[in-house]
Structure formats: structure tokens, C-alpha cells
Amino acid sequence: MSERQLIQGNEACARGALAAGCSFFAGYPISPSSEIAEQLARELPGRGAVFIQMEDEIASMGAVLGASLGGRRAMTATSGPGFTLMQEHLGYASLAEIPCVVIDVMRGGPSTGLPTSPAQGDVMQARWGSHGDRATIALAPGSVQEVYSLTIEAFRLAEALRTPVVVLYDEVIGHMREGVELHRPTKRQLGRRSGPKAAFSPDFLPYAPDENGVAMVPDFGCGYRFHVTGLMHDERGYPTSDHHKVAQLLERLERKVEPAVAAVSPERYRLEDANVVLVAYGIVARTARAAVDLLREEGVRAGLFRTRLLWPIPDAALSALCRSADLVVVAEMNRGQWSLEVERLAGGSSLLAPYLKAGGSVITAAELAEHVRQSMREAVAAP
Amino acid sequence: MKLESALRPPAGGPGPGGAGRSPEEPEPSAEKRFLRHGMMPHMLCPGCGHGIVFEAMLRALAGRYESLDEVAFVAGIGCSSRVVGYVDACTLHTTHGRPLTFATGLKLARPELTVVVVTGDGDGLSIGGNHLIHAARRNVDLTCVLFNNEIYGMTGGQLAPTTITGAYTSTSPAGNAESPFDAARLVEAAGATFVARAQSYRPRDFEELFLRALDHKGFSFVEVMTDCTEYFGRTNRLGNGADLLFSQARMEPEIDADLAGRPTLKQLAAKPVRPVLEMGVLHESNRGTLEEAMHLLGARS
Incomplete structure (x- = not known):
């Protein structure tokens, strides 16, 4: 409906x-x-x-x-x-x-x-x-x-x-x-909130993780008495400075967000045979898509990787993409934030030429396409 | 009120806030019924006034509630805020200065809960001062207890917006040049509908005022003067916990007269002394709560 x-x-x-x-x-x-x-x-x-x-x-x-x-x-x-x-x-x-x-x-x-x-x-x-x-x-x-x-x-x-x-x-x-x-x-x-699987008892552990590594914290006022704190805590929710427990907690919190990568998939536009890959998100992805079409008309094998997920970064997909491409252009409206992450994931496997524009106006398809052409010319001219 | 009676529990009959309990027949471990034993040992210093006030809170709760399943305690950061972790209830130890914002969200989300906020003078009046006046203005049905020890204890005795003029702290080594807030009057002016002040040397009075604040519909505020022996007391050479309780007692003129000859307090006279603060209920009025205005009561979707 x-x-x-x-x-x-x-x-x-x-x-x-x-x-x-x-x-x-x-x-x-x-x-x-x-x-x-x-x-x-x-x-x-x-x-x-x-x-x-x-x-x-x-x-x-x-x-x-x-x-x-x-x-x-x-x-x-x-x-x-x-x-x-x-x-x-x-x-x-x-x-x-x-x-x-x-x-x-x-x-x-x-x-x-x-x-x-x-x-x-x-x-x-x-x-x-x-x-x-x-x-x-x-x-x-x-x-x-x-x-x-x-x-x-x-x-x-x-x-x-x-x-x-x-x-x-x-x-x-x-x-x-x-x-x-x-x-x-x-x-x-x-979806639904991860919550406790057992009734309240004095040894109840609100911060014990479930099978997905998510704490089973109840809502307040539902018959459970427990402590919530911004201090590092153990599974009881009580403050701890036990280095081992703290390290475990931080690792678990990092791991538990990983399912977002599979849940929020990227859009792959004309990427099948692309050796020139544009990477963009948000409003810029729309003009990047138009830039891909412009470049394709000129015979450039361009494609777009449009991410809908910025964090956690879809690292496996991006690494593979950078390995298979000759030129990777991250276009974003800042002085280079996500592009640095892509550069890290590329690990030197392809030529990177980010297009960065921070000034209050949207990147246009024409300027992005021109940046790609220029980058290709420079790549060819390079010794 | 003479000194002797002020410092000893009343011998039979209802004393100030005594609720008719006699010292010969204390409620067996009433204070411990809602103590979260797994959190012990607590982190308060010997002689700290917070423990006296906290014990009075537990006593009041034990006399009022069978269980604390429907009572939430929300606190910020600081020595006083730590005590909520020691209550066997739904307890929320938030960020510095912000407990009233969490409490406002919690109360509006679940109006059937009783929500008690525990804050300190740094937490509630300095970094969280804006939230305090807005919570009072909104008249959400919260009970806020502000432990005022006139200093930042947890971080090592720095200047607070409540430190009396002239007092020494680690960040006012030449004596405090500023003037302190009158927390109770500030909150009253902002629109709180119940405002009271108590002190740690009269815990029974605090107990009674705390219960009245819990009963009050709307934003209720109890400022309780307590003493930081480790930093305020030591830095200003005011003696130990007992000496500081005496200094609270001096706010009452008769006791002050009684104490005039006491050698331990001669020093105090040469040092900054708190202005005489009015105790008890300072303001009480009634107007609709925010939950009522939002039609949230009994309307849980």
C-alpha cells in the first residue's frame, strides 16, 4: 500500500x-x-x-x-x-x-x-x-x-x-x-529493538550481548532495574576500568554495526566494463551519473559507484572496485573527506583523481566530465 | 533551636522531619533496602556530606515505596551524580550538566514513571544551568535534588558558580572574586512550582522536603547544602566533616551564639562564611504540567 x-x-x-x-x-x-x-x-x-x-x-x-x-x-x-x-x-x-x-x-x-x-x-x-x-x-x-x-x-x-x-x-x-x-x-x-530475553532477576545483565553482539538493554519502567552510564561498563552496566573488559566492549561495539554494509547496498551504474570509475553520494551522485553518460557518449568506459552508506565504509566493495579500475574519481562537496578513505582502500592499486568542491554550489555534470577527461590526459602524458 | 537538639536526633515524638520515628526503634536497615550492593564500595570521601543526604534519600524512599521499578533516577557528572548508581532502581548516569534533558525526554516518553534528577552545583548550575532554568519553566513533573557543596569535588576542588566570595579553591588561589548563584531563587524565578532548601546537618528536614517534592505535581527543586571536606574544607582550613557541619549549624543565630565560644570554630570567623540561607519550603504554587498540556497522561500510543 x-x-x-x-x-x-x-x-x-x-x-x-x-x-x-x-x-x-x-x-x-x-x-x-x-x-x-x-x-x-x-x-x-x-x-x-x-x-x-x-x-x-x-x-x-x-x-x-x-x-x-x-x-x-x-x-x-x-x-x-x-x-x-x-x-x-x-x-x-x-x-x-x-x-x-x-x-x-x-x-x-x-x-x-x-x-x-x-x-x-x-x-x-x-x-x-x-x-x-x-x-x-x-x-x-x-x-x-x-x-x-x-x-x-x-x-x-x-x-x-x-x-x-x-x-x-x-x-x-x-x-x-x-x-x-x-x-x-x-x-x-x-525491524525491532533488541531487548532482554529473560525476566528481571537480581543477577540480570542488561549489557550482555545477544547473538548479534547487541546489548539486551530493556526499556525503563518495564520491571527491570538496571544502571545506564557513559562510563566504560561491564555486562551488569556497572562502571569498570578493567582493561580487558573495556577492550572487549569497544571491539563489540565496532563489530555490531557491520550488518549495515549488507543492509544498505550501493547503486552500480554502468560499472560492468568500466575502467574509469566515479564514486559519489548524495546530490553529487546525480550529476556524476549524468557525467558518466556524457563520457560514455565520447567512448570513455565510465561508470558510477553510488554509495548510500558512508559509515561503516563498504570497504570490500571499494577495494575491489579500485583494483579493477584504471582511474577512480571520488567527487564530493568538501575538501576531501570520503576520498581520503577511498585512497586508503585503493592502496595504490589505481590512479586516483578526486574532484573536490566546497563553496556552496553543486558539482555539475559538465565540470566533472571535464575533470575526468583532464585526468585521463594527464595519466597518458605521465612518464 | 539549640545546638544540642540540632545535632542529636529528637528524643521521641515527631521532630523536624522525624516522621514520628524514635531513635530507640530505628527501622531495621530501611536505608539499605534500596541500596545497590553490587556497586559498593561507594566513592564518597570520609566526612563528605553527600553520604548523609543520600542516606536520607534512601530512608525517604524506603518509607514511601515497596519497589523502585517505576522510579527512575537520572544524574549528571560529579560526586553527587554518582550516588544514583547506588540505588536499586532504573538509574541513568548521563553526561556532564545534561541530566535534566534526559529526564525531560524520559518523563514525556513514559509519564507514569516517577523521575528523580540528582545533580550538583557544577553540573546543575554551571554547565547545565541553561537546562535547569528551562526545565523549571516547562514545569515537567520531575523532582530535582541539587547537592550544593560549593566546589567541584570530583575534578579536584575547582571554583564553582556557587563558591562563596573570597573562598579558596584550586582555581581561585587568591580567593574567589565572583559572586555565587542563589540556586533556589534562580529556579523559582524560572518558574519552578516547588522550591525548597535543606542542609546535610539536618537530614531529617531534607527527608521531609524530598518527600514533599516527590508528592508535588510539576517541577520540584530541592537544593541541599552539603560539605566537601576533602577540597572545600581542607583548602579553606575549615576542619573536618564534623567541623563543617558545625559551620552549617552557625546559620541559625541561636546555634551561632552557642558556638561562639568554641575554639575549633574561631578560625572560621576569619574565613569566608556562607551567608545565612533560608531553609525549608521557599516557594510552592500550582500550574499545569507540560505532560498535561501535551495530553500525554493515560494516552500512551
């Missing part, structure tokens, strides 16, 4: 959240994400669902985590500066294994930057913005339709793996209007 509507990216996000069963939103106004909050302020109240505008982004994330521990599917939405303020609580959510969804509609940075222009500058902030070694999941929708479906997927992953899931898209996708199939998610697409 579904209906088709012409809606804005941010509206699609709100609709996706509602379809995914989100019943708690806490946020703080910020361009270019505010439409998500505005939409949910209209839709959530009533039926016991909660919309609350908090005093800042730190408070928003705190409220989201409190609500999630109370059993709600909870989310917030923000942009770069607000995302920065949320970092400490993102780390908390990772370590304490509290499911939540954070939407970051990227704008130009650093600082107040370009509040209403598109950018892809928060890729590394999503990965390393919070202190310490932290596994993370970040999705990158490339259309209004995908904002809808990946918001639903973000909730599924967050709940099933008990971890924060970030959805990163830029101002253009946030404000662009496209026809969207508002499909009703199936039970499997909704």
Missing part, C-alpha cells in the same frame, strides 16, 4: 520517520533542516506522541536519549553547527547502546558558514566528531525518495543494533521537491 506525492526532501524525512513509528522528536531550529521539525510539530502531537522544541541541540539529543530509554522510537534533526553540539551525546548513545536517529541536513561550514547552501562537509564529523573510538552508521540518500526510505531504514538499524544512526543529506536534497512513493514499511522493514 502506498501513495505518490510531490514533496520536499525534509518533508519526506518527516513522513519516513512517521512511517517508521517515530513517536518522539526533540529538536532546535536550524537551517536548512527546520522543515522536518515543523512538519513533525504538526503531525506528532496527539496519540501519545511527543514533539518538543528544546533549549539547544545538546538538550535535544539528551531528550531523545531519555525518550529512547523510555521505549520510544526517537529522533532529532539538525545541520552542521547543531550536529557539532550533539557529538557528546552521540558518543553517549554509542557507548550506552541507546537507539536513536539523527538527521543532519548539511550546509557549508566551518562555523556558521553558509546556512542555506549545500555541502557535504559533515562526513568526517559523523565518523569522528565525538571523542574516542566509536563505531557509527551514516546513511546518504541521493533523492527525495531515498530520504523517505532511508529514514525508515535508519530507524530499523538504530533499533535492531541499538546505536545512533545518522542520515546525512545536503540542503539541495532537503529543499528539492520530487515525486515520492510513500510506501508503508513492512514489519521486516520496520
